[in-house]
Amino acid sequence: MGEFDLIKRYFTRPTSRAALGVGDDCALLQPAPGMQLAISSDMLVEGRHFFADVDPQALGHKALAVNLSDLAACGARPLAFTLALALPQVDESWLQGFSSGLWTLAEAHGCELVGGDTTQGPLTICITVFGEVPRGQALLRSGAQVDDDIYVSGTLGDARLALDALRGKVALPPDLFERSRIRLERPEPRVALGQALRGIASAAIDISDGLGGDLQHVLHASGAGGRIDIDDAMQFIADGARIAWASGLFSYENLLQCVLAGGDDYELAFTAPASARAAVASVAEGCQTPVHRIGKVEQSRGLRIVDAQGQEITHRFSSFDHFA
C-alpha cells in the first residue's frame, strides 16, 4: 500500500465544519464571526511518550486527547486537527487500530481531520489541533489574581502509577494495574469543563508534566505565587494510587510524587476568585466532572506545598522536563 492509498483508507473522512479537508495543498478553515482560533501542537515519540507495544487504538486516542486537553485549558471548542505521522513501515493492523482510536475520540468531540503528512521514519505522531473561542474569552495562564482559589479537576496520580508499574518500579495486582493503565493510556480531555469555565476561571492550564510544575507556569505567568494544601483527605488522589498506598505497595512519599509531580494526568488546574465558588461548583456538576479546591494564589513568588502538619514540602517534588 502506497502513501496516498494509506491516507485515503485510514485518514480521510468527509468534513462538514471545515471549508476544505484532506487532499489539497492546504486545508481551509473559516472561524465563525467574533471567534478566535486556538491552536496547539504536540509531538509523541516512541520510547519517550509511549512504549513500542502499546495498544495502537489507545495510542490513537491519546495522541489526539493530549491536544484536545490544550484546547480545554484555553476554554476552546474543538474544530479540526492535522496529523503528521512517521511510520517505520506500513502495518495495516496497526493503522486500523490507531486510526480507529483517533476517529472515535475525534468524532465524540466534533473535531475533523483536515490534513497532515505521512512519511517513513521512527514512529512519531505530531498533531496540531484547532478550536474556536469567542474573542478575548480564552482562558490564559496569566490571569490568576492574589487570593484566588486554586482548583484541580478529577483525580491525579494513576497515570504515573501505571507508568511506574510498566517500568517495573512498583508491582501492582492485575486489577489495580488495569485500572491505572486506563488513566495513562486513555486520558479524557476536559473539553466540556474548559468551555464551561469561560468567564468564571481567572487562569487555567492542563496538567501534562505534573500538578506542581504546571501550576507554577500559571503562577509565574500571572506574576504571583501560591500554596497547595495537602491535607489528610487528599480528595484528588486517584483511586489506584490511594489503594496502592493503603495496601502498603508504596510509600506516602511515592504517593505524593505521583499526585504532585506524576504527569500525564490531563486534568485541568485553574484559578477563580472566592466569589465564584458557587459558579465553579455548578459548572462542575453540569459537566459531571469532580472539581477540588486545593489551595490559594499568594503574593510571594513560587509554589509552596504544605502538608497536614503545616510543614512545607515543596523541595521534594519536581515536574517533568524533557531535557533536564
Added chain:
Amino acid sequence: MGEFDLIKRYFTRPTSRAALGVGDDCALLQPAPGMQLAISSDMLVEGRHFFADVDPQALGHKALAVNLSDLAACGARPLAFTLALALPQVDESWLQGFSSGLWTLAEAHGCELVGGDTTQGPLTICITVFGEVPRGQALLRSGAQVDDDIYVSGTLGDARLALDALRGKVALPPDLFERSRIRLERPEPRVALGQALRGIASAAIDISDGLGGDLQHVLHASGAGGRIDIDDAMQFIADGARIAWASGLFSYENLLQCVLAGGDDYELAFTAPASARAAVASVAEGCQTPVHRIGKVEQSRGLRIVDAQGQEITHRFSSFDHFA
C-alpha cells in the same frame, strides 16, 4: 539547558499579527474578516528528508520553506506557524544555526512562530503553517479545465541532481555541485507568485514529489488528463542539470528523470485558460519569477509526456512515494 529555557532562548520572539504567541496552552489567531485560514503540515525526518550532517541553518530554512510552498500553492498569505521538534540532545550550536535559518525565512515572509512542542527523540521537525486567503479564492487542485494551459514556475531538476551527487550516483565538479545543492537545501517558496495567481490560475500545486506525479494530482482532482510537451528547448531545466547533461556527466534519460520526477523543487505547477496568457505573463514579471508554459489539460484521463519526436515517454517516469 532545560526544555523551557531552550524554547525561550531559540524559539520565542514577540508576535504582532497573532493574538497570542508562544507560552500558553494554545496560540490564538484571528483571521481578518472575510478571510479563510489555509493550513498545511509537513514532517521532516533525519535520513529520509535530510542527511544527518546537513547545515542546520539550511535545515531551519527548508523546514519552513516546504510549508510556505504549500501556502503558495493555495494562494495564501503566510501568517503564523507552529514548530514541533524532537531532538536527540540539546546541541546549542545546532540550535543556533537551525533557529537562525528558520527565523530569517519566517521574518522575510511575515510568518510568526506561535507555538509548538519540544521533546527528546530522533531528529524530527514538524511544522504546521497558517496563511490567510480571501473566502472562496484559494487556488485548489480541482479547478483545471480541459484546454487550459499547464505552467511551471522557475526551473526543475537541480534539487534531484544534488541529491544524486550526495548519494554518490553522479560525480559533479565542485562548482556545479554547490550550485545544485542550494536548490536542494534552500528552496525559495513561490509565495508572491501564488498570491498573484489568485483569480488567474484555475488550479495549482507545489512540486515536492516531482512534476509528473504532482501534476497528476491536479488532473485527477479536476477529473481531467493532460500532456507535457518535452521539446528541444526544455526551458524549465535548471542550469545545473542542463550543464551536467551537456558535459556528458549524465544521460538524457537522467536529465528527464531529474526534471520530470526529481522532487524537492518547490516550484508551482498551475493551470490557466488560454485567455489568461497575458495575465500570467504580467504576474510572472511582477513577481520576477520565470514561468513556462509546458502543456495542455486534455479530456482523456492520465498524464502523457511527449518528446520532441512526438513519442509518448510517460511510462519511464514515476514520482516519489514514501511507502512505494
